[in-house]
Amino acid sequence: MKNWLKKISINHTLAFIMLCVLAINTDLHSQNNDYVLLQSNSIIQHDSCLTNRFDYSTFKLAKAPNNAILDSLNIQVEANYKNEEFKSLETFNQFDFKFWLLSNDSFKNQGNFKLRLTYFVNGIAVSQNYSICLDYVDPNQKDRGSRGNNPDFVKLPIYFGTDRDYDKAADINDAFGTERSHLKYGIVNVSIPHDHRVGELESPSIWKFEFSEDPAKHIMIHDVALLDRQKFFNKLASDIKKSDKKSTFLFVHGYNTSFSDAAKRTAQISYDLKFDGKAVFYSWPSQASTYKYGKDEENIEWSRKNLRLFLEDYLSKSEAEDIYLVAHSMGNRGLTKAIVEVLKDHPELNSKIKEIILAAPDIDADVFKNEIAPQMISTAKKPITLYVSADDLALKASKLLHGNPRAGDAGEKMVLLKGIETIDATGIDTSFLSHSYFADTNSIISDIFDIIKSGQRALKRKRLSIVKLNNDTYWKVKQ
Secondary structure (H helix, E strand, O other), rough: HHHHOOOOOOHHHHHHHHHHHHHHHHHHHOOOOHHHEEEEEEEEEOOOOOOOOOHHEEEEEOOOOOOEEEEEEEEEEEEEEEEEEEOHHHHHHHHHHHHHHHHHHHHHHEEEEEEEEEEOOOOOEEEEEEEEEEOOOOOOOOOOOOOOOOOOOOOOOEEEEEEEEEEEOOOOOOEEEEEEEEEEOOOOOOOEOOOOOOOOOOOOHHHHOOOOOOOOOOOOEEEEEOOHHHHHHHHHHHHHHHHOOOOOEEEEEOOOOOOOHHHHHHHHHHHHOOOOOEEEEEEOOOOOOOOOOOHHHHHHOOOHHHHHHHHHHHHHHHHOOOEEEEEEHHHHHHHHHHHHHHHHHHHHHHEEEEEEEOOOOOOHHHHHHHHHHHHHHHHHOOOEEEEOOOHHHHHHHHHHHHHOOOOOOOOOOOOOOOOOEEEEEOOOOOOOOOOOOHOHHHHHHHHHHHHHHHHHHHHOOEEEEEEEOOOOEEEEOOO
16 A cells, blocks of 8 residues: 555656646747747847838748757737738748738837747747837938938839820929820839828828928829830830749729829839739820719720720730739720730730739629620630729719619629629728729738739638629628
8 A cells, every 4th residue: 555655656746747847848948939030130139119111021030040840830910900820931921011010000000019929849839929019100200220311212113105195394293184195105203102001192181281292201203204115115024024923014094093193003003012023004095084074985985996006015025924904993994895805816915914803893784794704704714803892982973874883883783704703892991982992992902912912812812701692602802
């Protein structure tokens, strides 16, 4: 009996010692930095702060130089009540944290960037935590950090084609007018302020007593250079070759849009998407007036021939590997028909197209479903994404004017076709017209970002929820 009790006592003692060793070992590992956060290969300390001026291109998580065997890594990130989860260093390091933090308004709320890692070290469960402050740097405050004396904005060269009239002597924002003209080519340099908010087209506001453009605060045009056709496409091809992805996108604007607004919008989209490639837009002679809808309808129809010529050259001469075609509102009338015409004559060019994105198309829904869409699907043979909304007042006005639903409408007459992924954006845009939601709202920009970054279809994109309607399927943007 005594031997038995003695044996139990020894076993309990050994178990207690083992638990203590395990606890001490686990505690020691939880205090060690098996993983470190880096910026430009320098370790980010716990008392550091991330700002909206921080260079996130070199923001990485790496394994510390020790001999520990680490596995089953799980990484959880939180900022401003938004969460992301990663299962590997690779997925963490490929994530665009600046885009995510800006879109969540994390800097302006000045909370913390919380990082929790759980993993096993030599078979022992370990956790490691970071909590790094987030700070907003005012655009008027000179950054004495990594940017040195650099200006508070970045310039983007934006390529364009246009059939508007041109007055070299006019103010740079009005140099391209509203009259019809021959096809022109060029590059416009547009600046984006470093504290730009995703989805915003920052411009002077009388409510802020701003009466002129300031590149530190506003998106603005700096200069324009016209090129002849051959030089334009040679330079575009050369610049595309220099990009990692060798990609480009073409944006065709909608109704009530000036040349300068189209240039700024294209730059904003490119910047917000962190697009690795060259941004191009086509500007047809919209009257840039709410009250000249009829004239815009006539001009987009008149521009079809020029847009078709430009698109054919763009697909055949840009030498890009991946081309994204994007249209908004009335611009869809020109782009969709141009795509069909070009690919019917040159079917080999469809291999260049990676994705077609149609945002709030102001096209008769029946004409789109029965004529345009089937031809696009059969000729392009590439993914087509259609963004629609029931909140779009501009399309409601168009429906009232024409007497028929528009292809960009959501609801009872929503366009649902095989070969097109319809995304319902109802409820995500609280602006007055809710017509530019594709570029104004974080949710849609993030969704387009996912399309371009990963090529994922709607079924796999986490910002969307699937909706079944009879035998059809569409997706709803999560709010």
